[in-house]
Amino acid sequence: MGRKYADDARRPSVWDVDALRRSMDALQVSWSHSVHLLGYLARHPEVAAWDDVAWGDLRSSPPRRFKEAVAANFSARSVDLVSRHDSSDGSTSKLVVGLRCGKKVETVVMRHGTLRSSRVTVCVSSQVGCAMRCSFCATGTMGMQGDLTRGEIVEQVLLAKRVDGRLRNVVFMGMGEPLNNYDEVLGACRCLLDDRWLALGGGRVTISTVGVVDRIRSLAADEPRANLALSLHAPTQDQRVAIMPAAKRYDLDDLLDALDAYVAEKLRELERRGSRKRRNDEKQPLIMVEYILLGGVNDSVADADALGKLFSRAGAAPRFGGRAMVNLIAYNPTPDLPYDRPSDAAVAAFQKAVQAHGVLTCVRITMGSDVAGACGQLLKDTRAPDVEDAVRARPGGKSPRPRARAAPAPRAAASARRGPGGRRRGARVAGLGFGVAAYLAAPGGF
Numbered sequence: 001m002g003r004k005y006a007d008d009a010r011r012p013s014v015w016d017v018d019a020l021r022r023s024m025d026a027l028q029v030s031w032s033h034s035v036h037l038l039g040y041l042a043r044h045p046e047v048a049a050w051d052d053v054a055w056g057d058l059r060s061s062p063p064r065r066f067k068e069a070v071a072a073n074f075s076a077r078s079v080d081l082v083s084r085h086d087s088s089d090g091s092t093s094k095l096v097v098g099l100r101c102g103k104k105v106e107t108v109v110m111r112h113g114t115l116r117s118s119r120v121t122v123c124v125s126s127q128v129g130c131a132m133r134c135s136f137c138a139t140g141t142m143g144m145q146g147d148l149t150r151g152e153i154v155e156q157v158l159l160a161k162r163v164d165g166r167l168r169n170v171v172f173m174g175m176g177e178p179l180n181n182y183d184e185v186l187g188a189c190r191c192l193l194d195d196r197w198l199a200l201g202g203g204r205v206t207i208s209t210v211g212v213v214d215r216i217r218s219l220a221a222d223e224p225r226a227n228l229a230l231s232l233h234a235p236t237q238d239q240r241v242a243i244m245p246a247a248k249r250y251d252l253d254d255l256l257d258a259l260d261a262y263v264a265e266k267l268r269e270l271e272r273r274g275s276r277k278r279r280n281d282e283k284q285p286l287i288m289v290e291y292i293l294l295g296g297v298n299d300s301v302a303d304a305d306a307l308g309k310l311f312s313r314a315g316a317a318p319r320f321g322g323r324a325m326v327n328l329i330a331y332n333p334t335p336d337l338p339y340d341r342p343s344d345a346a347v348a349a350f351q352k353a354v355q356a357h358g359v360l361t362c363v364r365i366t367m368g369s370d371v372a373g374a375c376g377q378l379l380k381d382t383r384a385p386d387v388e389d390a391v392r393a394r395p396g397g398k399s400p401r402p403r404a405r406a407a408p409a410p411r412a413a414a415s416a417r418r419g420p421g422g423r424r425r426g427a428r429v430a431g432l433g434f435g436v437a438a439y440l441a442a443p444g445g446f
């Protein structure tokens with residue numbers, strides 16, 4: 001039987017909701033049909049083409065011109081699942097996702113907890129590559145190659161939902177700096193949070209940033225339902241600049257002021273929503289601070305002390321109302337990047353020194369490093385056809401090593417301190433982003 005609707009992946013995603021709305025307004029078709037169609041697609045992530053839609057199951061009966069216009073102008077799915085890589089322990093699945101432009105990004109599905117009460121989190125990419133060039137991050141080596149549309153971001157979540165229907169949380173901690181693609185990330189967040197569609201409200205969507213100050217200031221007002229995670233990674237401006245070149249643009253004091261403003265707006269929003277319990281529960285963090293421990297670079301007890309002072313809950317007016325949680329992430333070694341993983345003992349000593357200031361901390365679980373799905377390992381470019389290649393390129397692997405890049409930052413001096421030993425969860429799916437591990441380490445997320 002012939003196809004009723006011709007699909008063309010070059011058309012924008014139907015989740016590009018603003019474009020959909022403009023199209024329906026031009027046709028003078030009620031918006032409610034679009035709302036019901038998107039609700040149907042959110043419940044049926046298996047739909048890949050318009051002919052897969054059971055139109056009779058929609059909660060309204062859209063007119064024929066609605067169906068024809070939607071099918072003629074939008075894609076039911078604009079991204080493809082190119083390949084899937086599961087970690088040996090089943091905790092992590094890395095999805096290589098093909099975009100309309102021909103480039104690829106990575107999405108990571110993480111399962112944590114017991115089999116019965118498993119919490120499933122998806123880490124989505126917001127850009128192809130990244131302009132921020134953090135020296136410890138594989139994605140940063142790609143440079144900036146493009147922004148994803150809101151539709152391409154939402155569709156990553158739908159692909160993940162197909163892989164594991166228990167999906168509960170979404171974190172923007174994959175490839176890219178989400179706040180550098182602000183409008184599209186915000187648009188995607190609204191689709192994810194909308195009760196009629198993905199219904200991931202209640203603190204289940206988290207945006208991570210290395211610190212784009214003006215956007216942090218606007219985020220709490222623009223989308224207060226999303227959580228914020230800050231990738232800090234060093235307790236002083238000089239140390240930040242040394243490992244994160246983008247930090248030159250954003251002074252640490254300005255960044256902390258912006259976070260104070262963000263938390264103040266969050267507290268006002270909780271008050272407006274009547275969420276007194278969350279507003280007043282001092283043990284409930286309102287900001288997550290991510291800190292990657294690079295062996296011999298930023299993991300000394302003096303660094304921990306400086307970090308603890310920044311986020312101390314003591315005093316009459318502690319930063320962020322004392323509502324920050326610091327997540328410590330032991331670095332996931334990545335080929336060609338000049339850093340080492342600190343020992344377990346160094347991580348424990350660091351945590352103890354931060355906690356001495358009364359700061360909430362946790363140490364994240366590493367997941368997905370065997371599939372290069374762990375923090376900072378996401379990489380997709382022309383020199384490595386698949387992240388898997390980068391993983392195999394390690395000594396003893398079968399593929400040639402990727403071309404070396406210039407050392408971007410002070411070289412880690414602690415090669416002798418590599419790894420705490422033992423197999424990490426999920427190793428061989430090539431890397432969850434740094435923030436993801438931090439998110440997973442937080443009890444219940446936010």
Ligand code: SF4
Nearest residue numbers: 130133134137140176
């Ligand atoms: S850590 Fe995040 S912001 Fe930094 S280069 Fe990697 S993807 Fe970009």
